[in-house]
Structure formats: structure tokens, C-alpha cells
Amino acid sequence: MSPKFLVPAAVAALLLTVAPSASAINTYNATPAPERTEVGALVVQWDNDGDPATPDRIDWMCSGTMVDRDTFLTAAHCTTDWPEGVRFYVSLGQNVQADLDAANAAHPGDPSAVGAAIAVEGVAHNHPDYPGNSADSKDIAVVQVPAAAVAARWSFTPATLPTANRLGELGPQGLNATPFVVAGYGTEEAKRGPGGHTHPGGGVRMKAPVTFNSLNNTWVRLGQTAPQGNGGACYGDSGGPNFATVDGKLTLVATTITGDGPCYATNVTYRLDAPVARAFLSEFVALP
Structure with missing residues (x-):
């Protein structure tokens, strides 16, 4: 089994330590979820060719959930093994792909403007012992985002976490x-x-x-x-x-x-x- 991680062809060579994993939600027995406004997409900006003179690439990569006003919970394999200078954003939009397409058309060759147009930039924190082992991979991370910036764009109620055990x-x-x-x-x-x-x-x-x-x-x-x-x-x-x-x-x-x-x-x-x-x-x- 492999992580449910979307790896674009342009970045695959840079992520040899991250195996592709499972997805979109399957087409069978699935429906859109516009009401799940606490659920968001992890958007990543990175240098995809090793040449700092050329524009970075920006794309959505993984999913996650707001668990309070400034904390986006995701997986550590989504936020590790990126080139130096990687930037992480969070979008709570219903259709992040359409948002990316529109922003890329409006800001061609300017991934930072694309990121600012569709998402809020944050700072990733991975579990310090990731990747752990097969018994416990410690595959957990959060992206801390400015609460005011998120609230200015989207209305949501943070997800409820479970009690111990x-x-x-x-x-x-x-x-x-x-x-x-x-x-x-x-x-x-x-x-x-x-x-x-x-x-x-x-x-x-x-x-x-x-x-x-x-x-x-x-x-x-x-x-x-x-x-x-x-x-x-x-x-x-x-x-x-x-x-x-x-x-x-x-x-x-x-x-x-x-x-x-x-x-x-x-x-x-x-x-x-x-x-x-x-x-x-x-x-x-x-x-x-």
C-alpha cells in the first residue's frame, strides 16, 4: 500500500521517498460536500526544476481539516521531502482545481500571486519522529495559518476531535x-x-x-x-x-x-x- 498522495509528474522525481498512495473520493456512492467547509486542500508551491531563475510550480497536493481557527490537520508525508524554499497554503474552497485554473490564467508565471489569490499561506509542523515505523508511522502534521486571514475568506466550524481512546x-x-x-x-x-x-x-x-x-x-x-x-x-x-x-x-x-x-x-x-x-x-x- 502507498500513501494517498497526489504526485504530479513534474515533482515525482523529487519525491522518490514518497510512494504514491490513495485520492479523489471515488466516483461510486460519493457526492459533493459543499457543507463540509472545515475540510480543505493543501496547496504547495515549489521549485520543480532546480533552477531558481524559472518560476516555481504551484498545485494542490493533499487534503486536510481545520481543527481550530488557525490549525489545519493533514499528513506528514504531504509536507516532507520538498525542495528548499517550499511554501504551503490552505484552501477551503469547494473546487480548488477550478480556483487554480482561474488564478493561473489571471497571473501567468506568478505562482506566489496564484497562491495568494486562492489560499492562505501557513507554516507546516510535522511530527518530529515521522516516518516512524509500521506499527506507528507518526504520519501526522499541521499547517498553522493566520486565523484572521482564513476567517476573512471562509466561514467554517472547526472539526470536533475525539476524546482519548x-x-x-x-x-x-x-x-x-x-x-x-x-x-x-x-x-x-x-x-x-x-x-x-x-x-x-x-x-x-x-x-x-x-x-x-x-x-x-x-x-x-x-x-x-x-x-x-x-x-x-x-x-x-x-x-x-x-x-x-x-x-x-x-x-x-x-x-x-x-x-x-x-x-x-x-x-x-x-x-x-x-x-x-x-x-x-x-x-x-x-x-x-
Whole structure:
């Protein structure tokens, strides 16, 4: 399995340590999510050719969630292994790809103006022990953004985080009965065509139902198979939210990290009620 990280061809050579992962939200059983205004896209500006005399590139890369007025939660694999001078932005727009297209047309060759037009610039903080290990990858990061600048552009209510070990308290039986929803900007599931599989689409905030599969100390595995009525995550959904209705309230319980390559079967997500995630987040937000 690989991270659900959208890697444009121009940057792939620079990101050899980051394997591509799962997406857009899948086309099956998925719908637009204009009401999930706390869910946003990570936009990145970077030097894609090693020549400082030529313009940087700017593109959306991953998904994430505002967990307070100035903290955007995402995945550490989205904010590491970039060239020196990388700049990170957060957009809470519903269609970040359309916003990028319009801004690029209005500001050709000026990625900084594009970033300022569509998003708010911030500072990334990765878990200091990322990439960890298979038991706990510590694949968690935040981007701190100016609260006033975000509020001036978008209206949103920050996501509710879980209390300590809430998923563990529910246990498999309780989690089987819990509604889950994944959201993000990722690409579509694999499509067969000349030259092999492609993952079209992406850049629009979508949501889809998913169902509980399994739980361990770090990970929640969620089923995204179509016959069960599920949708699911794909490339570019990394760092994005997996919500569960817990105690009658929509709660951000995990973030998308990886899954099966074609984006058909499983979304592997990082628990936010676990000790490592909570210890990291406590440096930036007030935890329940």
C-alpha cells in the first residue's frame, strides 16, 4: 500500500521517498460536500526544476481539516521531502482545481500571486519522529495559518476531535454500528486505458460513506467497496478527514494515510484518539 498522495509528474522525481498512495473520493456512492467547509486542500508551491531563475510550480497536493481557527490537520508525508524554499497554503474552497485554473490564467508565471489569490499561506509542523515505523508511522502534521486571514475568506466550524481512546472504548461491535464518512479532494479510482491504469479527476471536495473494518493501536481500516454501498478515498485524499458519528456528534476520528493502489477496497487511516496523535496535537489545539 502507498500513501494517498497526489504526485504530479513534474515533482515525482523529487519525491522518490514518497510512494504514491490513495485520492479523489471515488466516483461510486460519493457526492459533493459543499457543507463540509472545515475540510480543505493543501496547496504547495515549489521549485520543480532546480533552477531558481524559472518560476516555481504551484498545485494542490493533499487534503486536510481545520481543527481550530488557525490549525489545519493533514499528513506528514504531504509536507516532507520538498525542495528548499517550499511554501504551503490552505484552501477551503469547494473546487480548488477550478480556483487554480482561474488564478493561473489571471497571473501567468506568478505562482506566489496564484497562491495568494486562492489560499492562505501557513507554516507546516510535522511530527518530529515521522516516518516512524509500521506499527506507528507518526504520519501526522499541521499547517498553522493566520486565523484572521482564513476567517476573512471562509466561514467554517472547526472539526470536533475525539476524546482519548474513544474508538477503543466503542470496540468492534460499537464501531460496526457507527456511521463513517470520508472526505477529501482526491482523484478517482483506477480506470483502465491505453498504457494501464489512470486516476482521473480530483480537486473537488467530495464525501462518501465507508464502513468499519478493523482497529489496532494506531490504525483504523475502513471498507470502501461499492457493493456494500461505500465510496472511498484515493490519491490526493491523504491527510483528509474520516468522520464518525460518535455520541450523536460528527467527530473527526482519523486521517487518510494509505490504501490499496486502485482505490477500490480499503482506506487505512491514522487514529486521532491514540496517545501519539493526541500528544502531537496538544501542542497546537485544545483537546477534549
